[in-house]
Amino acid sequence: MTHSARIAVIGAGAWGTALALQAARAGAEVSLWARNPATMSAGRVMPRLPGHALPPRITVSDVMPRQADLILLACPMQHLRTIARNVPPCAPLIACCKGVEETTGLLPLQVLGEMFPHSVLGILSGPNFAHEVAAGLPAAAVLACTDRTQARRLADLLTTPAFRLYASDDPTGVQVGGAAKNVVAIAAGATIGAKLGENARAALITRSIAELSRLSHALGGRPETLSGLAGIGDLLLTCTGAASRNYRLGLAIGQGTPAQQAADALEGVAEGRATAPALLRLARQHGVSTPVIATVTSLLAGTIDMEDASQLLLSRPVGHEFA
Ligand SMILES: NC(=O)c1ccc[n+]([C@@H]2O[C@H](COP(=O)([O-])OP(=O)(O)OC[C@H]3O[C@@H](n4cnc5c(N)ncnc54)[C@H](O)[C@@H]3O)[C@@H](O)[C@H]2O)c1
């Protein structure tokens, strides 16, 4: 491409703002779509920049861009369908959200596939706290499309030495990892909140990887994708990083705060909350056993308490590790 790439970022929450900054660093001309530019949360992810000013390569507007070489959809999962309705099908669309649509049980690219049957679609996911990416700290993620060459080409538009985007041709595995790690992070936070110990959390994270791999396989993804950035990588970050909203939601529940109250007190979206019941339904439809996701779903619904939750997981039969 001879001109600078034109990258449109849809959604000016924490992640959209961080991605806009990253795209500008990669040399693109960036249009950042905000529902309300006056109230966008740039300050939350850019405390190091004087006056929280965005660089001149980034134009913020509440009007959807009509032209772009690449469109990044960085809105919360439950608003993806509504927001995508106004996006012009002028370029490849990359979903940057992590979750499952609660009302339909669809993954992000299934939602976009219904709406944009002729567009190139991809998913971007990995262990990335927005405030660190915004600050230009080193990070890596994966960009997956069904076509590996396409994935590499699109990843190159956003890659810099400090933000390494690996390409993948397993969008299903990447989406399952990104959605399910938020649910596991709630469980990890609850484990620490209830003072069950670091051993318990490590066991929970590791056993969840088996759960996520089974689910990914059943949905048509490759189990090994869950060993990568969008699986283990993001589980490690979100289940141990105190900045994670999903982890913090779980922490509060583990400490005895009712789920609704804990969610209301949270700044920003904890995707695991809406995703847990949707993923559980999906797993049951495919005959996959997902004890961690089932337990988190019941905890969030308030039908069990922390003591029941740990009993449920601890009373499961102990078999071969890789049966
Ligand atoms: N924050 C991170 O560190 C991070 C990193 C990687 C991926 N993600 C993913 O990116 C997605 C967006 O997360 P975020 O952290 O940017 O969100 P956020 O909590 O910072 O912001 C929420 C965004 O949703 C918008 N919004 C709220 N209500 C809305 C509505 N009714 N309709 C349309 N838009 C509405 C807000 O304007 C805001 O832009 C999530 O799927 C998240 O999992 C976040």
Ligand SMILES: O=P(O)(O)OC[C@H](O)CO
């Ligand atoms: O704050 P969380 O829990 O939404 O996590 C943010 C990112 O998904 C971490 O990769």
